[in-house]
Amino acid sequence: MKGQVTFEVTASDGRARAGLLTTPRGTIRTPAFMPVGTAGSVKAMLPENVRATGADILLGNTYHLMLRPGAERIARLGGLHAFMNWPRPILTDSGGFQVMSLAGLRKLDEGGVRFKSHIDGSMHHLSPESSMEIQRLLGSDIVMAFDECTPYPASEPTARASMELSMRWAERSRAAFGDRPGHALFGIQQGSVYPELREESARALRGIGFDGYAVGGLAVGEGQEKMFEVLDYAPDMLPADRPRYLMGVGKPDDIVGAVRRGIDMMDCVLPTRSGRTGQAFTRRGVVNLRNARHRDDPRPLDEDCTCPACTGYGRAYLHHVVRAGEPIAMILLSWHNLQYYQELMAGLREAVGAGRVEDFAAAFHAARAQGDLPPL
Amino acid sequence: MKGQVTFEVTASDGRARAGLLTTPRGTIRTPAFMPVGTAGSVKAMLPENVRATGADILLGNTYHLMLRPGAERIARLGGLHAFMNWPRPILTDSGGFQVMSLAGLRKLDEGGVRFKSHIDGSMHHLSPESSMEIQRLLGSDIVMAFDECTPYPASEPTARASMELSMRWAERSRAAFGDRPGHALFGIQQGSVYPELREESARALRGIGFDGYAVGGLAVGEGQEKMFEVLDYAPDMLPADRPRYLMGVGKPDDIVGAVRRGIDMMDCVLPTRSGRTGQAFTRRGVVNLRNARHRDDPRPLDEDCTCPACTGYGRAYLHHVVRAGEPIAMILLSWHNLQYYQELMAGLREAVGAGRVEDFAAAFHAARAQGDLPPL
Numbered sequence: 039m040k041g042q043v044t045f046e047v048t049a050s051d052g053r054a055r056a057g058l059l060t061t062p063r064g065t066i067r068t069p070a071f072m073p074v075g076t077a078g079s080v081k082a083m084l085p086e087n088v089r090a091t092g093a094d095i096l097l098g099n100t101y102h103l104m105l106r107p108g109a110e111r112i113a114r115l116g117g118l119h120a121f122m123n124w125p126r127p128i129l130t131d132s133g134g135f136q137v138m139s140l141a142g143l144r145k146l147d148e149g150g151v152r153f154k155s156h157i158d159g160s161m162h163h164l165s166p167e168s169s170m171e172i173q174r175l176l177g178s179d180i181v182m183a184f185d186e187c188t189p190y191p192a193s194e195p196t197a198r199a200s201m202e203l204s205m206r207w208a209e210r211s212r213a214a215f216g217d218r219p220g221h222a223l224f225g226i227q228q229g230s231v232y233p234e235l236r237e238e239s240a241r242a243l244r245g246i247g248f249d250g251y252a253v254g255g256l257a258v259g260e261g262q263e264k265m266f267e268v269l270d271y272a273p274d275m276l277p278a279d280r281p282r283y284l285m286g287v288g289k290p291d292d293i294v295g296a297v298r299r300g301i302d303m304m305d306c307v308l309p310t311r312s313g314r315t316g317q318a319f320t321r322r323g324v325v326n327l328r329n330a331r332h333r334d335d336p337r338p339l340d341e342d343c344t345c346p347a348c349t350g351y352g353r354a355y356l357h358h359v360v361r362a363g364e365p366i367a368m369i370l371l372s373w374h375n376l377q378y379y380q381e382l383m384a385g386l387r388e389a390v391g392a393g394r395v396e397d398f399a400a401a402f403h404a405a406r407a408q409g410d411l412p413p414l
Numbered sequence: 415m416k417g418q419v420t421f422e423v424t425a426s427d428g429r430a431r432a433g434l435l436t437t438p439r440g441t442i443r444t445p446a447f448m449p450v451g452t453a454g455s456v457k458a459m460l461p462e463n464v465r466a467t468g469a470d471i472l473l474g475n476t477y478h479l480m481l482r483p484g485a486e487r488i489a490r491l492g493g494l495h496a497f498m499n500w501p502r503p504i505l506t507d508s509g510g511f512q513v514m515s516l517a518g519l520r521k522l523d524e525g526g527v528r529f530k531s532h533i534d535g536s537m538h539h540l541s542p543e544s545s546m547e548i549q550r551l552l553g554s555d556i557v558m559a560f561d562e563c564t565p566y567p568a569s570e571p572t573a574r575a576s577m578e579l580s581m582r583w584a585e586r587s588r589a590a591f592g593d594r595p596g597h598a599l600f601g602i603q604q605g606s607v608y609p610e611l612r613e614e615s616a617r618a619l620r621g622i623g624f625d626g627y628a629v630g631g632l633a634v635g636e637g638q639e640k641m642f643e644v645l646d647y648a649p650d651m652l653p654a655d656r657p658r659y660l661m662g663v664g665k666p667d668d669i670v671g672a673v674r675r676g677i678d679m680m681d682c683v684l685p686t687r688s689g690r691t692g693q694a695f696t697r698r699g700v701v702n703l704r705n706a707r708h709r710d711d712p713r714p715l716d717e718d719c720t721c722p723a724c725t726g727y728g729r730a731y732l733h734h735v736v737r738a739g740e741p742i743a744m745i746l747l748s749w750h751n752l753q754y755y756q757e758l759m760a761g762l763r764e765a766v767g768a769g770r771v772e773d774f775a776a777a778f779h780a781a782r783a784q785g786d787l788p789p790l
Contacts, residue, residue: 078734082741084722107709107734115712115730123726314741333483336491346460350499354491358454358483365458365690365744 043179043222043249045281049391053274053300056390059250059281061179062220063119064126066094068281069297069390071383072129072305073376077102078112078122081310082368083376085124091345091373092380095127095180097305100172101136104162105155109175117177129180129224129305131285132169132211135187146186148203166210178221182252183211185226190260197230204228204254205242212246222249224283230255231264233271240275251276252283253301262292269299290319290382291406294399297386309379313372316360318347320378321405325353327371332357335414339374343381347374419555419598419625421657425767429650429676432766435626435657437555438596439495440502442470444657445673445766447759448505448681449752453478454488454498457686458744459752461500467721467749468756471503471556473681476548477512480538481531485551493553505556505600505681507661508545508587511563522562524579542586554597558628559587561602566636573606580604580630581618588622598625600659606631607640609647616651627652628659629677638668645675666695666758667782670775673762685755689748692736694723696754697781701729703747708733711790715750719757723750 041062049056059066073080073088075096080088088096098118103109115121118128137144137153144153150165164172169184185204188197208225215223225248229235243251253272256265265287273282283303284296293304309319316328320340325332327339335353343349347356347370359367382402389398417438425432435442449456449464451472456464464472474494479485491497494504513520513529520529526541540548545560561580564573584601591599601624605611619627629648632641641663649658659679660672669680685695692704696716701708703715711729719725723732723746735743758778765774 077738077740079740079742106738111710115728121731334487352491355497362453362482364453364455366455368741
């Protein structure tokens with residue numbers, strides 16, 4: 039893999055930024071939304087169609103892939119890009135978040151986490167070193183440091199201990215990652231809702247030095263208001279010349295708020311997960327297609343959207359296939375939702391370039407305030 | 415709808431025929447395989463992708479559509495073609511077969527069949543007259559007469575009584591269908607495995623006069639050998655200048671055998687249903703991708719196939735997504751199977767045109783006899 043990973047901020051508007059994150063596998067336009075391809079597939083989508091919605095990069099989950107089909111197997115098969123037919127950049131998480139969310143057996147100590155597979159009950163261990171090795175085997179372009187995502191709420195002493203552990207793991211991640219031209223390693227800031235802990239964490243990460251920085255420990259149940267409170271200060275503690283990644287976010291209004299607060303990258307399962315349950319995101323808010331009010335409605339989900347769900351079908355059809363459990367329902371709605379998210383990101387990038395992010399945000403909220411389409 | 419439905423036999427080779435069945439919505443190249451879109455969707459496929467595999471016509475199920483979303487609703491929404499975004503020809507069955515397969519309450523008499531919806535338990539009635547009306551509301555291009563599919567095995571007296579009922583219903587179907595330019599009505603031959611009953615049925619249908627004729631009562635558990643025995647004589651009893659449709663068939667070797675015996679049209683859920691359970695049809699036979707032998711195999715399912723499953727992925731990936739229950743598994747395998755079926759039909763049409771159907775069939779069986787790919 040030739041070339042380096044570089045990041046250029048091409049425009050800014052208030053705290054919002056637009057930029058280009060370039061990797062040997064392609065350039066990511068920021069602010070970027072990364073669809074999640076948990077187990078080697080963005081659920082219910084072909085990768086060429088994910089690309090067609092405007093995605094520059096996907097996220098893969100280390101936890102799922104290490105258990106099935108296994109990182110060594112993926113490496114033997116030519117790496118995750120070839121395996122899943124996505125030649126463009128892939129970011130992988132460290133596996134830590136999923137492992138620590140496991141309801142069953144898991145044991146955390148200074149070395150790492152021992153846990154039981156949800157698939158077959160087999161025992162596994164993740165550490166900064168093994169997470170780096172697994173992400174290397176997968177062929178990830180952007181590797182995440184192994185950390186502990188501090189649960190919410192956490193007292194200040196608990197949050198401090200957790201953050202300090204993550205910083206020791208960040209140092210071990212950096213050492214284990216080594217020198218891999220063309221691949222980037224991102225550090226993850228922790229510190230819960232405590233500004234002084236966020237600053238200590240940022241200082242530790244800056245001292246180690248990463249190619250990008252994530253704001254971690256958010257979108258874990260604290261709610262949008264508290265999340266925005268942290269984003270009011272936390273991203274600014276991270277180097278301005280590096281991409282800032284908010285993990286696991288979010289709803290469309292979370293995204294607009296995060297971009298206004300200086301975030302460059304996000305990921306979330308919401309567009310695809312909602313698509314599988316009959317929920318569609320539109321400029322006028324969320325539409326639940328399972329609702330009986332759609333059953334005779336010939337109008338498209340969104341008359342201005344160019345996705346296959348909106349150009350080929352009426353709401354009545356979408357309602358029918360959701361109710362009937364037809365696979366086309368999840369295909370069409372996942373596609374629509376991903377396209378909505380990517381168009382939102384394109385709008386935000388354009389607004390930053392034009393210096394009118396606040397106008398964009400105001401129009402975004404005004405359209406949603408109108409509510410869904412009036413009754414027929 | 416302007417124009418008429420016409421059928422032209424363009425070539426024949428032995429009993430096999432190739433032809434063009436033209437409707438105002440498009441021309442169907444025969445022998446034709448019709449993918450099944452039971453409830454307004456060919457499962458796990460977008461209609462434009464079904465078309466891309468080479469399909470000229472889809473089949474819709476009257477039973478499913480009348481119960482949900484309802485024929486009147488589909489009519490109000492502009493008909494089934496607009497509803498499901500398939501502008502080309504659609505054939506609908508009469509609903510009879512599904513209704514009579516219902517395990518729960520159903521009561522058949524001279525008038526028709528009373529039955530209970532499998533969706534909500536509501537009571538419904540189907541008769542030659544109501545089936546014609548429902549198929550008219552759906553906007554079907556090729557309407558099937560309402561009949562009783564004689565169960566197998568049936569004694570000669572039972573088969574005779576059932577066939578005679580179907581012939582009375584055929585007459586009522588013809589009368590209820592009326593004169594609908596641009597739409598075709600097909601009659602259905604019954605008579606089980608009894609040549610004299612098949613001949614009586616054919617004579618009755620010819621007397622009524624239809625735009626096409628189906629060989630009914632096959633593919634209901636009698637096995638390929640018995641089915642071919644009936645196909646050795648039954649299609650020839652039907653008018654040679656009209657299309658002959660074998661309902662619910664079948665596996666690839668059933669199709670080759672049926673075409674050799676003079677069949678022009680077929681339909682089956684097998685390519686999509688098998689695709690949803692990890693089974694793939696290939697020139698070298700059926701491949702069960704769930705099998706562990708594929709888990710490290712980088713080779714494509716079929717190196718000569720141009721479908722997305724074969725051009726984008728190895729068997730190891732397909733094995734992984736089948737095992738993981740990822741929706742992409744059913745998307746890719748349904749697509750592959752439909753494309754395999756359509757390429758089989760294209761090969762048969764070409765072979766009939768070139769007068770080498772027997773060579774085609776011999777090569778077809780020889781490729782399958784080789785078995786699946788050798789171990790790595």
